[in-house]
Amino acid sequence: MLEAASRFAPIRFIRRWFWRGVLVVSCVVALAVGVYAFVSPPTTPYILTEARRLGGVKRSWVPMEEISPYMARSVVAAEDANFCNHWGFDMDAIRAALDSGGKRGASTISQQVVKNVYLWHGRNWARKALEAALTPMVEATWSKRRIIEVYLNVAEFDEGVFGVEAAADHYFRTSAADLTATQASRLAAVLPNPKGRSASQPTPWLRKRAQSIADGAATIRADGRSACFEG
Template sequence: MLPFRLRFRPIWLLYALAAVFLVSLLLTAPLQWINPPTTAFILQDGQAGDEPLRARWVPLERMAGVVPMAVVASEDQKFPNHFGFDFEAIAQALAENRDRTRGASTLTQQLAKNLYLWPGRSLFRKGIEAWLTLWIELTWSKERILEVYLNVVEFGPGVYGIFEASDYHFGKTPDRLTEREAALLAAVLPNPKRMSAGEPSSYVYRRALDIEHAIGYLGGSQYLASVIK
């Protein structure tokens, strides 16, 4: 028999589960009100600047309405209605048996990865991403998810957040972006280190046109009003 101190006790499992829940809550819930000073992706990116993110933070109400609309139209058109996962897109990606990580990942999943994790496609990382996605959806509003996403996502090599992206690519603040410029920024999100919004390739430009059409199809401001109360 194992020594008494090494025997498995069910209470240990309860303690472990309680610790996991507590850590998950502490990692996610405060960011509903506190702007993250940086992200895991920025810390791992040698091209990112040293200035903390909070110095460049832009509230959602100080962005042109076409900015969040373009990102939602491009990346996650079911964003207002899902709880962190687009199961239809996931099933389609699995059925097609090809790389559709961006198409199957929601904005919340992308945000969880950018804030807390590292690049990669291992099942272990995806499992942690899914767990944190649930906690973000439980503790944040949809409006807050959009705001944080737009302030931390990468729009070019070392260019993080909509303020830096607007200034770097178009020399203006986010509240002055046109629909075309917002669509170009959203168009590079699948691969911001290789695509440019300021000097778009023919592929990026065509993708931006598709995003503009999607904005019109979704209803623009009326659609966005279902997210931003």
């Protein structure tokens, strides 16, 4: 008995169970990423938080085929014009953000999907590290079209309004499929600050921003930068 106790190596024991834990966590993460490549996320951590705070939210999932092509092009033009050309991180945008001293964002749509679907909101290094680890996994597993589809269905467009179908009804009393170029560009314009902007009652600044987005959407269609997510 004493001989058995003397052979017990705590460090080796801890190391062995640590790596087993890492393996289990890796398998769970890989499964979560793989499942959502085909299964629509039923909710997200942020949507759950807002639903508890507000007593409910407006949200209705719609497939990409039932979303106006103007909407997909508008969000890409507004948020990530090089979406079709990067693998999850836009290095040019990151360099520009660093040069500006952090005054401009550099998150791609892929990164925003990871944050919205799997993580929590807020600025801290733990979340950013997890986001950096998960983004390449999503890019490798999901199609670009799927990334846009999920993004448009989980993004917040107003307080308690999530997804483009709910947003189209909330602001314009229409469906996501019937959004016009102007409506789509206004919805895209509210995304960075959905609680502080209105697509149906746009300020002069938002009107100008929406027109710029509409022009950008037309440009990425003409030069092929929308090809990766259009059927």
